[in-house]
Amino acid sequence: MGSLLEAVESFKGKRIVVTGDTGFKGSWLSLWLHLAGAEVFGYALPAESEQSHFNQLNLNSLITHQDGDIRDSENLKSFMQAAKPEIVFHLAAQALVRRSYADPKTTYDTNIGGAVNLMESVKNTDSIKSLIFVTSDKCYKNREICIGYRETDELGGRDPYSASKAAAELIFSSFFDSFLTNRENFGAATVRAGNVIGGGDWAQDRIIPDCIRSLTSHKPIVLRYPNATRPWQHVLEPLSGYLQLAHYLLTSPKSFNGAWNFGPDESDAYSVNDVAKQTIEIWGSGEIKIDAPVTQVHEAGLLHLNCDKAKSEMKWRPRWDFLQTMSNTVSWYRDVNAGKSVREMSEYQITNYLEHSK
Numbered sequence: 001m002g003s004l005l006e007a008v009e010s011f012k013g014k015r016i017v018v019t020g021d022t023g024f025k026g027s028w029l030s031l032w033l034h035l036a037g038a039e040v041f042g043y044a045l046p047a048e049s050e051q052s053h054f055n056q057l058n059l060n061s062l063i064t065h066q067d068g069d070i071r072d073s074e075n076l077k078s079f080m081q082a083a084k085p086e087i088v089f090h091l092a093a094q095a096l097v098r099r100s101y102a103d104p105k106t107t108y109d110t111n112i113g114g115a116v117n118l119m120e121s122v123k124n125t126d127s128i129k130s131l132i133f134v135t136s137d138k139c140y141k142n143r144e145i146c147i148g149y150r151e152t153d154e155l156g157g158r159d160p161y162s163a164s165k166a167a168a169e170l171i172f173s174s175f176f177d178s179f180l181t182n183r184e185n186f187g188a189a190t191v192r193a194g195n196v197i198g199g200g201d202w203a204q205d206r207i208i209p210d211c212i213r214s215l216t217s218h219k220p221i222v223l224r225y226p227n228a229t230r231p232w233q234h235v236l237e238p239l240s241g242y243l244q245l246a247h248y249l250l251t252s253p254k255s256f257n258g259a260w261n262f263g264p265d266e267s268d269a270y271s272v273n274d275v276a277k278q279t280i281e282i283w284g285s286g287e288i289k290i291d292a293p294v295t296q297v298h299e300a301g302l303l304h305l306n307c308d309k310a311k312s313e314m315k316w317r318p319r320w321d322f323l324q325t326m327s328n329t330v331s332w333y334r335d336v337n338a339g340k341s342v343r344e345m346s347e348y349q350i351t352n353y354l355e356h357s358k
Contacts, residue, residue: 003315004240004357007247012037015127019070019118020091021063022047024201025134027054028235029089029242031343032350034062041083043068043076044092053200056342070114073121080121080128087130087246090118097138098205100161111164112171117257122188130187130249133172133243137194137263137305138162147186148266151192151259156316169259176257191242192305193262197275197325198235199332199345207272210277211286212333213225221280226273231264231304234325236353237318238262244316252315256314263305264318264325275326282330319356328352 016033020026021042023078033040040063047054059065064083068075070092080088093111100107115133122128140149141156154172157163172190180186197208204210221316241262248256270278273288276302280286310316332345 004244005354007244008032008036009173010247010250010353011087013039014087014270015039015041015083015085016042016087016089017041017080017085018089018091019043020093021059021065022052022054022199023091023093023095024053024203025196025235025239026089026091027052027057027059027200028346028350029091029239030059030063031057031346032236032239032243035347035350040064041079041085041251042066043070043079045069049202049254053202053342053346056200057346058343061112064108070117070279071109073117077121077124077269080125082127084127087129087250088122088128089131089134089242089246091134092118093134094161094164096203096205097159097161100159100164102142105158107160107164111161112167115168115171116175119172123175123179129185130246130253131189132249133168133188133190134174134242135164135168135190135192136162137192137261137303139165139169139192141166142303144303146304148263148304149280150260150306151261151309185253187257189245189249189257190259191238191245191262192259193233193238193241195230195232196235196238197232197329199329199336199349200342202236206335207275208279208329212330215279215283215286216337219253220287221276222289222291223272223276224292225269226276226288226290228272229269230272231266231269232275232322232325233264233318235321235329236350237264237320237325240319240353240357241310241314244314248314259307260310260314262310262316263307264322266304266306268318268320268322269304270322278323278326279330280328284335319353336354
């Protein structure tokens with residue numbers, strides 16, 4: 001079984017599809033695969049703003065991107081069959097909990113209907129040998145207990161986003177068992193991670209982008225739930241797990257099919273207030289204001305993953321602890337705000353992360 005470095009090197013020359021390549025995680029993954037020498041084909045809605053990581057990287061000049069909606073089954077199927085990928089990473093989603101309350105139908109149509117369309121496209125594209133289907137740590141029925149959830153724990157979801165991700169897991173599993181389990185030389189897995197931070201995320205109602213917007217406009221960082229605790233991880237951490245797993249599915253699919261958690265050590269969990277304080281320290285200025293929302297929607301106060309399976313069976317491990325994660329995240333925004341190139345900073349962090357993997 002190979003290391004992360006061996007997995008990354010194995011992608012050179014391979015045709016790889018990334019759905020959701022205009023998103024935060026998708027743009028980092030697409031850049032990493034491009035740097036590895038893969039021929040990357042992206043399929044996603046246009047990036048939401050010129051400030052997006054995808055646009056600031058000028059990723060459209062590095063990969064073959066097609067604007068497309070995961071809800072458009074015929075367009076997705078045509079794209080997939082034209083790309084003829086060997087590997088597919090499915091990241092296209094409506095990824096925000098609070099947005100799912102404002103627009104539940106779009107969330108369900110995208111995350112559930114999109115899952116059906118993606119699996120149907122995979123079923124009808126014979127070139128695909130390895131599928132990484134990204135869901136979320138929020139696919140688990142969250143009882144807000146201190147013990148981390150394992151891959152065999154019950155699925156569920158109180159809010160529309162979480163429910164949509166639990167449903168997507170069931171769709172994946174039923175599609176695989178019904179149509180793909182006997183396909184020769186084919187492997188597929190769902191991957192579950194959450195509370196991912198890193199440079200280039202500009203989404204609303206996420207802690208790091210909210211902090212950076214406040215700091216750059218010289219306003220206090222306003223916290224809704226300062227005591228909510230999360231196991232924060234840099235975006236390159238779960239992506240490293242996705243990359244390793246995609247490689248293993250090519251070489252030994254029956255050993256790696258199924259569900260996998262990727263997250264930091266359970267002891268490495270910190271509150272939203274801790275994140276804001278650390279952001280201010282690294283940035284060099286700022287203040288915090290606690291402002292509980294008038295109209296409260298449910299947000300989990302505690303959610304952890306148990307990653308023993310990935311650590312024991314894949315020899316995967318997180319490389320950066322909380323302080324390293326915060327340093328790499330906030331310094332990216334600070335240096336870009338000071339005029340450094342987004343692509344230069346992002347490529348440097350990928351290279352630096354791989355150095356930690358030797």
